[in-house]
Amino acid sequence: xxxFEYQGKQYFARYDIPVSPGGMARTIDEAVAAxxxxxxxxxVKAQVQVGGRGKAGGIxxxxxxxxxxxxxEAILGMDIKGHVVKIVWIxxxxxxxxxxxxxxxxxxxxxxxxxxVSAKGGVDIESVADEDPDAIAKAHIDPLVGLxxxxxxxxxxxxxxxxxxxxxxxxxxMKLWRCYDEGDADLVEINPxxxxxxxxxxxxxAKVTLxxxxxxxxxxxxxxxxxxxxxPRDALAKEKGLQYIGLDGEVxxxxxxxxxxxxxxxxxxxxxxxxxxxxxxxxxxxxxxxAGALEVINTDEKVKAIFxxxxxxxxxxxxxxxxxxxxxxxxDLKAPIVIRLxxxxxxxxxxxLKEHESERLVSKPTMxxxxxxxxxxxxxxxx
Amino acid sequence: xxxxxxxxxxxxxxxxxxxxGRFYALRNQAYGTQVVGGTNPKKAGTDxxxxxxxxxxxxxxxxxxxxxxxxxxxxxxxPAAVMEAAExxxxxxxxxxxxxxxxDEARFYNALKRDFPSTRLxxxxxxxxxxPGKCNIxxxxxxxxxxxxxxxxxxxxxxxxxxxxxxxxxxxIGVSTCVGIGGDPVPGxxxxxxLAAFEADAExxxxxxxxxxGGSAEEEAAEFIRAEMSKPVVAYVAGVTAPPGKKMxxxxxxxxxxxxxxxxxxxxxxxxxxKVGRNPTEAGDLMAGVVARL
Numbered sequence: 001x002x003x004f005e006y007q008g009k010q011y012f013a014r015y016d017i018p019v020s021p022g023g024m025a026r027t028i029d030e031a032v033a034a035x036x037x038x039x040x041x042x043x044v045k046a047q048v049q050v051g052g053r054g055k056a057g058g059i060x061x062x063x064x065x066x067x068x069x070x071x072x073e074a075i076l077g078m079d080i081k082g083h084v085v086k087i088v089w090i091x092x093x094x095x096x097x098x099x100x101x102x103x104x105x106x107x108x109x110x111x112x113x114x115x116x117v118s119a120k121g122g123v124d125i126e127s128v129a130d131e132d133p134d135a136i137a138k139a140h141i142d143p144l145v146g147l148x149x150x151x152x153x154x155x156x157x158x159x160x161x162x163x164x165x166x167x168x169x170x171x172x173x174m175k176l177w178r179c180y181d182e183g184d185a186d187l188v189e190i191n192p193x194x195x196x197x198x199x200x201x202x203x204x205x206a207k208v209t210l211x212x213x214x215x216x217x218x219x220x221x222x223x224x225x226x227x228x229x230x231x232p233r234d235a236l237a238k239e240k241g242l243q244y245i246g247l248d249g250e251v252x253x254x255x256x257x258x259x260x261x262x263x264x265x266x267x268x269x270x271x272x273x274x275x276x277x278x279x280x281x282x283x284x285x286x287x288x289x290x291a292g293a294l295e296v297i298n299t300d301e302k303v304k305a306i307f308x309x310x311x312x313x314x315x316x317x318x319x320x321x322x323x324x325x326x327x328x329x330x331x332d333l334k335a336p337i338v339i340r341l342x343x344x345x346x347x348x349x350x351x352x353l354k355e356h357e358s359e360r361l362v363s364k365p366t367m368x369x370x371x372x373x374x375x376x377x378x379x380x381x382x383x
Numbered sequence: 384x385x386x387x388x389x390x391x392x393x394x395x396x397x398x399x400x401x402x403x404g405r406f407y408a409l410r411n412q413a414y415g416t417q418v419v420g421g422t423n424p425k426k427a428g429t430d431x432x433x434x435x436x437x438x439x440x441x442x443x444x445x446x447x448x449x450x451x452x453x454x455x456x457x458x459x460x461x462p463a464a465v466m467e468a469a470e471x472x473x474x475x476x477x478x479x480x481x482x483x484x485x486x487d488e489a490r491f492y493n494a495l496k497r498d499f500p501s502t503r504l505x506x507x508x509x510x511x512x513x514x515p516g517k518c519n520i521x522x523x524x525x526x527x528x529x530x531x532x533x534x535x536x537x538x539x540x541x542x543x544x545x546x547x548x549x550x551x552x553x554x555x556i557g558v559s560t561c562v563g564i565g566g567d568p569v570p571g572x573x574x575x576x577x578l579a580a581f582e583a584d585a586e587x588x589x590x591x592x593x594x595x596x597g598g599s600a601e602e603e604a605a606e607f608i609r610a611e612m613s614k615p616v617v618a619y620v621a622g623v624t625a626p627p628g629k630k631m632x633x634x635x636x637x638x639x640x641x642x643x644x645x646x647x648x649x650x651x652x653x654x655x656x657x658k659v660g661r662n663p664t665e666a667g668d669l670m671a672g673v674v675a676r677l
Contacts, residue, residue: 106485108598111492111569143489144497184484214484216459258566259540259595262621266645267662269624311542311549313510313524343545344524367546368664 001210004047006089007224008188008206014220015179017172017190018202022091031072032065034090040064044071047087048080056080061093094204098162099192101125102173104141104180113141113180115151117159117173122192135160147177161195168201169193184214233277233299240292242279249274250378252297252306252335254290256281264309267367273375276303286319291327298333305377307370308339317341317349325356336360336377340370384586385514385560386535386577387475387503388451392518395440395449395473396421397464398456399431407455407479407522408434414525416518419447441471451475453511453520458482461507465491469499477520478506478571488569495571504571510541510563523548523561531557533588533677534670535581537574539566539600543593543621543663550667551591556674559587566595574604582612589615589673591666592657594648596622601648609655615673616657619666620645 003011009019023034024047035042046058053059058080062068068090078085099122107114118136120128128135137158141147152173156166172193180188189207196202215221237244243258247265251273255261261280268275277297281289290308297306310320320341328337336359341349353363359382364370373383394411398404399421409432412418420435420443427438437443440452452468454461454476461480468476488507495502505512511521515530527545529552536551536558538544544563551558562577564570574592581587590612594601601620608616623645649659658673660666 106489106568108568108600109603111489113489142493143486144493181486184486186485211485213458213482214486217484255542257540257542259538259543259593259621260546262540262595263543263546263619263663265624266621270661275624311545313522313542313545342549344526366664368662 001212001221001224002049003206003208003210003224004049004087005045005206006047006087008208009089009203011183011208012179012203012206015175015183017175017179018200019206020091020094020202020204022089024087024089025072026076026087028069028072028076031076031088031090032069035062035068036065038090038092041093042068042090043093044068044075045089045091046075046078046080046085047089048083048085050081050083053080058085094194094202095197096194096204097197098165098195100159100161100165100169100195101128101136101191102169102176102193103187103189103191104177104185105187107140110140113143115139115141115147115155115173115177117155117161117169119160119162125191141177146181147174149174164199165195165201168195168199172201172203184211184218185209186211233296236299237279237296240296242281242293242296244296245278246300247275247277248302249276250302250304251374252276252300252303253309254279254281254293254297254306255309256311260309260311264307264367264371267371268307268375271368271371271375273371273378276300287323287326287330290323291330294327294331294333298331303335304380305374306333306335306337307374308337309367309370310339310341310343312341312343312346312349317343317345317347318352321349321352325352328356328361333360336362338362338364338370338374338377338383340364340367384584385517386580386584386587387505387560387562388512388514388518388520390517392451392475392520393417393419393447393449394520395419395437395443395447395452396434397440397452397454397468399423399434399436400426401455404455405431407453411453411519411521414519415516416520419443419449439471440468440473444471444473449473451477451520454478454480456480458484462487462491465504466494469495469502474502476502476504476571477509477511478504479509479511479521480506481508483507483567485568488567492569492571505562506565506567506571508567509565509570510544512560512562514560515558521563523563527552528561529555529557532559532586533557533674534591535559535577535584535587535589536561536591536593537577537581538563538593539574539595540593540621543595546663547591547593547666550663551670554667554671556671559584568598574600575607578604578607578612578616582614587614588677589617589670591670592616592618593663594618594620596620596645596648597643599643602651605651605655605657608652608657617660617666617670617673618649618652618657619660619663620648620652623649623661
């Protein structure tokens with residue numbers, strides 16, 4: 001789960017990481033009230049999960065209530081790269097002497113955590129990594145040991161942070177580590193981490209990705225949910241517990257297993273079609289799950305044909321086939337279906353499908369043949 | 384020959400009294416796997432269709448001589464289950480449980496490396512492994528697997544593992560061992576571990592590798608193949624056209640550099656001399672060509 005900046009700052013605050021005083025707002029009046037509470041001057045910041053919001057005019061400085069009102073009015077409802085701004089975060093504007101960078105994430109190739117600190121913050125850190133890799137100090141953190149203060153101090157020193165920032169930065173790093181480790185984050189990133197003219201170090205931005213697998217031990221995450229803006233197809237899929245990602249093509253895809261679903265997209269593309277979505281129904285493919293998946297696909301107006309690709313490992317072929325037939329009966333589908341069924345008891349499953357075969361329900365023995373048939377149907381040609 | 388499991392492997396099922404644990408314990412046993420026991424501290428002394436249930440893995444091991452476990456307990460209890468198996472002296476731990484927090488995985492991975500370096504962990508969140516005709520631990524539909532070699536399979540994806548077995552079986556090509564290493568952030572056994580084991584296995588003459596987008600495991604495997612492997616490798620990487628997965632923010636992008644896309648992975652593998660199919664069927668055809676020339 002990716003948090004918005006204001007949620008990330010709320011999460012940081014739980015671990016005593018210093019952030020600017022501020023508040024979130026969904027309306028112009030709420031924004032002015034939050035600005036009054038934070039104390040002028042304030043910064044009005046669009047809350048969207050996409051980079052480049054500053055350049056798009058989504059971050060503005062306001063000296064007084066009138067200006068805060070005008071900026072909130074302009075930013076709320078603004079479209080930033082396809083993301084409509086529904087929430088703004090308003091915080092007291094900080095005086096900035098220096099901008100740094102700090103983060104923790106998992107280094108999958110080393111299988112340890114990776115701390116990164118740089119004196120070159122406030123800019124795109126990926127370009128720093130490309131142009132001046134030595135400007136980023138890195139250290140691997142053993143998950144069994146954790147971050148100790150000596151390592152934090154070495155990092156801050158190696159990154160070349162200003163001497164007056166050292167103690168403050170070490171303190172933030174130790175707290176940020178706790179937020180990452182105890183807070184079960186996949187990523188915590190502060191960019192910029194600032195030094196103020198009076199020598200204080202604090203987080204001006206917050207990027208936090210939480211590990212959904214750890215939600216069972218974090219009831220406090222509940223408040224972060226339900227805020228993200230989903231495509232209506234995504235929202236329906238989520239409600240039904242399906243792994244769905246909407247795309248722009250005309251061939252609807254249903255497969256079991258993420259790898260097979262990805263592979264199905266590849267094959268549809270290779271035979272000249274365009275997938276409308278990625279949809280993984282997981283291991284079991286019973287009638288309930290299949291009907292739910294077909295309902296989600298059915299809401300997509302662009303879909304001209306549906307390709308169901310099932311390799312039965314956990315579920316037996318005849319159960320999958322019965323599920324498809326039952327779902328086909330329950331959902332009033334706008335597009336025809338092509339099915340490829342393989343794996344455990346595939347023969348029995350195909351025999352059941354055969355009885356129900358029609359122009360609207362086609363069965364093919366292999367993935368490539370089925371993809372070709374689905375693409376033909378999407379183009380209005382009966383295979 | 385085979386890698387990691389054979390007819391002598393004796394398996395204890397941690398979580399045997401759960402519905403999944405019971406189902407796969409019996410299914411693997413019916414396949415011919417020596418499923419010698421299960422564990423559940425509250426149901427010790429009972430049995431699951433004749434398979435004895437013990438309180439602990441240590442007890443199960445001393446009573447049955449088990450050398451492997453299959454873990455099918457819920458995610459919250461899985462880290463403790465992995466460590467219990469290692470402490471009991473189990474050599475091979477196959478953790479099928481999905482949904483384990485990444486920080487937990489990093490902790491038990493490093494704890495095994497430090498304290499139990501000779502214990503092998505496969506998974507978590509993997510379909511298991513099969514040496515056809517001898518031992519099947521996990522979800523793999525054994526009927527799709529043709530045994531006897533000459534091909535070893537290693538895969539990051541569940542259903543694509545079965546697809547690969549199906550592609551080869553359909554052509555009459557046998558498999559020595561097929562290992563599903565799982566797609567979680569910290570897999571206990573990597574592509575490289577399996578490639579090295581297949582390189583050393585006399586029965587395996589060629590290797591099929593199934594990768595997918597994300598991370599840099601395929602690129603690291605490519606480097607290993609280039610430097611260390613004499614046996615031919617055929618690969619398929621899923622996700623050429625897939626939408627970018629979960630974004631790990633800028634820090635994640637730095638860790639993996641420009642790597643991570645299917646195209647980058649395929650390029651790296653081809654540069655290492657691997658034959659790369661654009662889909663599982665094409666990879667199967669390429670492997671048939673390799674096997675014909677062995």
